[in-house]
Amino acid sequence: MQVTLRHAGRSEVSFDCAADDTVLVAARRAGVTLHVACEQGGCGACRARVVQGTVHYPLPASSRWLDEGSGSEDYTLLCRAAPTSALIVETAHPWRLRESAPLSRILSG
Numbered sequence: 001m002q003v004t005l006r007h008a009g010r011s012e013v014s015f016d017c018a019a020d021d022t023v024l025v026a027a028r029r030a031g032v033t034l035h036v037a038c039e040q041g042g043c044g045a046c047r048a049r050v051v052q053g054t055v056h057y058p059l060p061a062s063s064r065w066l067d068e069g070s071g072s073e074d075y076t077l078l079c080r081a082a083p084t085s086a087l088i089v090e091t092a093h094p095w096r097l098r099e100s101a102p103l104s105r106i107l108s109g
């Protein structure tokens with residue numbers, strides 16, 4: 001499935017994610033370094049707003065970060081979420097790209 005990250009309306013990057021991989025694992029494989037801390041679904045550092053698509057959680061993730069302040073918007077934790085459809089998320093923090101990243105698409109503005 002394709003995952004697209006957006007940040008601050010200026011940057012976008014897309015990469016493939018296998019069905020059983022988390023977004024974090026797939027991002028690393030594609031050469032994208034996400035803003036993370038615990039990598040265990042507990043701290044909220046990787047929290048992102050779901051713009052389009054759905055996810056599931058193969059491993060536990062804190063509902064605190066998924067529910068807090070969500071209102072009508074949906075949030076996810078990229079270190080724990082595995083996409084169940086094509087996914088577009090808005091990240092709170094920028095990402096870094098490895099120079100030789102095998103990305104399917106990079107758009108920057």
Ligand code: FES
Pocket residue numbers: 035036037038039040041042043044045046047077078079080
């Ligand atoms: S890095 Fe801590 S919840 Fe994802």
